[in-house]
Amino acid sequence: MALGIIPDPVARQPWRVILPLLALVLLGAAVLYSAAGGHLQPYAASHMVRFGIFLVMAFVMSWLPRDWFKMAAYPVYGAVFLLLMLVEAIGAINGGSQRWLNLGFMTLQPSELMKPTIVLVLARFYDTLPAPMTASWRGLIPAGALIGLPVGLVILQPDLGTSLAIVFGGVVVMFLAGLPLRWFVGAGVAAGIAAPVGFFTFLHDYQRRRVTTFLDPESDPLGAGYHITQSKIAIGSGGIFGKGFGNGSQSHLEYLPEAHTDFVFATMAEEWGMIGGVFVLLVFAALFRWGLVVARRGPDRFSRLLASGMTATIFFYVAINLMMVMGLAPVVGIPLPFMSHGGSSMLTVMICFGAILAVDRWSKRPTGLT
Template sequence: MNRTSSAVLGFVPEPLAQLPWRIILLVLAIGCFGLVVLYSAASGHIRPWALSQGIRLVAFLAAATILSRVRERVWTAVSFPAYGVLLALLVAVELLGKIAGGGQRWLDLGLIRLQPSELMKPCIVLACARFYQMLPPNETRKFSAIWPACVLIGLPAGLVILQPDLGTALMIAFGGVTVMFLAGVPLRLFIGGALGLAVAAPLAINYVLHDYQRNRIMIFLDPESDPLGTGYHISQSKIAIGSGGIFGKGFLQGTQSHLDYLPEGHTDFVFATMAEEWGLAGGLLLILAFFIVIGWGVSVAIHARTRFARLTAAGLASTIFFYVAINLAMVMGLAPVVGIPLPLVSFGGSAQMTTMLCLGILMSIDRQNRQQADW
């Protein structure tokens, strides 16, 4: 922080004055709007969703501000050890994990249920960024720069697919591949990889995916084939979003969620619940708020002074982007339903924790950027 700002904010402790308050307040506004939507989804009650979500919002936001004080060298030092611990926990989930909702994704630790796959989303970014920081720049276009990163990404993604949790596995893969691309891995390799996936996709659909995952893809390709069965979620989501019009039906006036036509209206399909009551205007404002936060993360990456900080900031910003983009595409019928929540809005602590962890690390890098600029 410069001397002029320090003079203006002399009554504010320096650690607080250094925080990016515009982004913090915007994140808080998104979270509070999510509480309003959850309050409406519960027909005007703070339980069972809004109250607990609000408590977590305050706690995780406070934790993010504490993480902003961590120096870059700490993130560099813990990236590989944290990756190793989380990989071991993913193996433990496969062996000892708690089964709920048709998936084996949690470790029951008594006081809390830990979902290691959520923590792996930011951790894979840190690990890949650390790998490419250690690699000499002239080695980036060689095969030795590709296969270790593919192993780093493939191991956790494969373990998460076994849970089964295709959406989280895709998020882990997208985060790691984004760091690979930004590190300078040749574009032709990504094109070749995409063509390979296109060839392997039919085999994976028929022999690797579970029945419910295969049905979701088939319904995405033909939504009207089973409107009262597998396609029910998408059909009701489209009805809810379309019926909201430009300005929505009004707060607490939604019918799809209040009459229980819209399944998971407080989690994966919370955007449809919001759009029915707040309309296109509310949806666009929410999307704009998210993209301001993501744009800030990209700006942090642009101004970073080290390779690790640049790759980490860009990877974490892309992780938040994938959260938002995949969820919106899912609820609008533009992508298969893969169980990705809308960060800070959907009910649930896992995505909220992951998003705040990403923001905390971004604020840490941003603080170091500004300190170096002042020096």
């Protein structure tokens, strides 16, 4: 609009957040290139290609009218839930636990898809719920069931990190939907009491060990505490300016576990130092600020809840992953959006991003698709 040469649909995109994101993805690709010993394969190239494809997908999503989102909410939820059951069934038949479906060109984790889906379905639910009922049981019980059913299946897999992410996304939507504050306080207190009980009854041994070693990583430097310790070594030894591109000894000598997925931030911080780390934090800060701004400007209750819930879902990824690699949270398998190598999680994040983009568009053109 302002610049005549740039076509309108292009100029309308929120470039001040897309460009930093592109920079982040490129940094991620550079880190993956280094982690692969200076090769594009097998991580960096596919990382960029996937981002390109998913970005197009996000743009396409953003062009869809609001009503389509609203209409699709329950069917999509139902479909993803069926996929979750299918995974569970296949796992049971094969005599073990399985988390993904092999689609041939990529493996799909239905539990990943459930993260944006839960936000979508709850936004839709509170959109249709008459305002006065928000503070009644009718605002709580159905929403609780919508969250509880898929979380139950994911916990069975067992995948603690993803279940927490789904719960988090759902609860944030409930919180923003205006449910009485005392319920959240009450639930918080109940969780505070239930957590120790659950810790000793429901968690698997390996999950429990992760928590205990998180509390004291030095207690088991060669076992479960190894991940945290090696990650801290990588980040700490990077210093302010890092060891230089391709010079990270922790990742190249294989001391850092999962250097290209969950611990990619440590890989990056070792070579790019605190400068790189602060850059990553700033890009994410810009993304979340933008997400919340878009949510506030949302044309209706549905779009506001959708955008803020999607932002919260991405935020959960980032916060938990960064706290984990810096030794502030136990090791849970949650990747870092836009940087970690991995198709399913990037798909999830880009669906969230696409949804926020869509809300952004709706607020500019309330009518949706022209």
